[in-house]
Amino acid sequence: MSDHPERWRFPLTPVELRQLWTYSDGVLTTKGYPFPSGSARAGSWALVDRATGNVQGVVRPGEFSRRFHPVDVFSDVPGLPNYLGTITAADGAALVDLMLDRNPFMLANGPGRVARPHALMVPRNHRDGWSLATAQELAARNTAMTLIAEWYRSLDGGHVVFGANDSALNLAYLRDVEVAGGTVAASGADVVITKNPRQEAQHAHLHAFYVEDAATENYESSVIQGFPVIAEGQRAFSAALGTDAIRVDPDGTKFAADVRSAAQPWGGSYCSYQLGVDGPFWVMPDLGPSQDDFNRRLARADGLKAAPDPNLGGAINLVRPTLADAGRLHAAQQATAQQRASFETFLTHRGLNPRSLR
Numbered sequence: 001m002s003d004h005p006e007r008w009r010f011p012l013t014p015v016e017l018r019q020l021w022t023y024s025d026g027v028l029t030t031k032g033y034p035f036p037s038g039s040a041r042a043g044s045w046a047l048v049d050r051a052t053g054n055v056q057g058v059v060r061p062g063e064f065s066r067r068f069h070p071v072d073v074f075s076d077v078p079g080l081p082n083y084l085g086t087i088t089a090a091d092g093a094a095l096v097d098l099m100l101d102r103n104p105f106m107l108a109n110g111p112g113r114v115a116r117p118h119a120l121m122v123p124r125n126h127r128d129g130w131s132l133a134t135a136q137e138l139a140a141r142n143t144a145m146t147l148i149a150e151w152y153r154s155l156d157g158g159h160v161v162f163g164a165n166d167s168a169l170n171l172a173y174l175r176d177v178e179v180a181g182g183t184v185a186a187s188g189a190d191v192v193i194t195k196n197p198r199q200e201a202q203h204a205h206l207h208a209f210y211v212e213d214a215a216t217e218n219y220e221s222s223v224i225q226g227f228p229v230i231a232e233g234q235r236a237f238s239a240a241l242g243t244d245a246i247r248v249d250p251d252g253t254k255f256a257a258d259v260r261s262a263a264q265p266w267g268g269s270y271c272s273y274q275l276g277v278d279g280p281f282w283v284m285p286d287l288g289p290s291q292d293d294f295n296r297r298l299a300r301a302d303g304l305k306a307a308p309d310p311n312l313g314g315a316i317n318l319v320r321p322t323l324a325d326a327g328r329l330h331a332a333q334q335a336t337a338q339q340r341a342s343f344e345t346f347l348t349h350r351g352l353n354p355r356s357l358r
């Protein structure tokens with residue numbers, strides 16, 4: 001969150017670009033910058049080029065939300081080819097969808113050179129962070145976490161680490177919706193509320209990272225590096241984090257409120273870390289020492305690299321293999337199909353219906 005509008009100068013920096021939500025009107029996809037109060041264009045929106053950070057145009061208050069909508073790649077998870085299943089309420093209402101990340105971190109691990117899954121848990125009915133989820137949605141998330149942990153354990157004794165990159169509520173856009181509806185007058189907000197720059201998808205989701213039980217070679221990394229690369233697995237992690245992280249009781253009745261309170265000094269956006277289903281739950285700033293450390297741990301655990309990311313102002317990020325190479329894309333698609341089949345078999349043995357998991 002920025003409390004000094006004059007700090008935002010165009011062209012925007014890569015970090016500032018990542019802190020703005022992405023919108024589309026079906027033709028143009030752009031970053032949207034809401035001019036705050038105290039500026040000449042208070043309440044209007046700048047259309048910001050995603051590559052250059054320059055202003056492409058300005059849209060009047062109210063008109064912006066009528067024309068543009070936030071891009072949401074997880075708006076229809078069951079329609080995606082990497083969909084796994086859905087946690088439902090007793091009345092059948094969908095609460096949390098399960099899916100696979102389309103870009104596996106590890107495609108050739110251990111003597112069997114097998115790909116490891118990377119599952120995501122996505123709330124069905126809201127895009128905003130888990131700190132704004134209902135008690136029913138949080139219970140469904142816990143059910144999903146337990147289920148994924150059991151599945152990973154069935155795959156060579158794997159463990160799980162959970163992490164999220166959540167954003168604050170997009171209040172500027174919600175206000176513009178109210179302006180469009182005539183319920184409030186057009187005016188800029190006192191602050192520019194920004195999204196988590198680490199959040200790629202503009203929809204809350206929880207990562208479930210597969211963690212090897214013991215050190216094993218990541219053969220894909222070995223080929224790239226030209227020497228054997230060992231993924232440390234579980235020993236790369238510990239339950240504790242640095243001094244900028246805040247511990248929250250994941251089983252507490254005020255979990256969501258406690259997370260919101262912890263993240264309030266950071267503008268409402270945060271990252272989270274939990275080692276296993278029963279480990280301590282930590283929240284931390286999206287750009288800070290603890291999140292840097294978390295990414296270094298992930299890199300050591302998976303046999304990957306972590307390095308300063310210029311798009312995050314030099315903060316440490318996991319260097320993931322890409323799908324740009326046609327061969328790797330094909331291998332990733334094969335791995336996804338195999339992992340979906342594995343999960344279906346896992347559910348069948350437990351007599352569970354993937355469309356209605358409880």
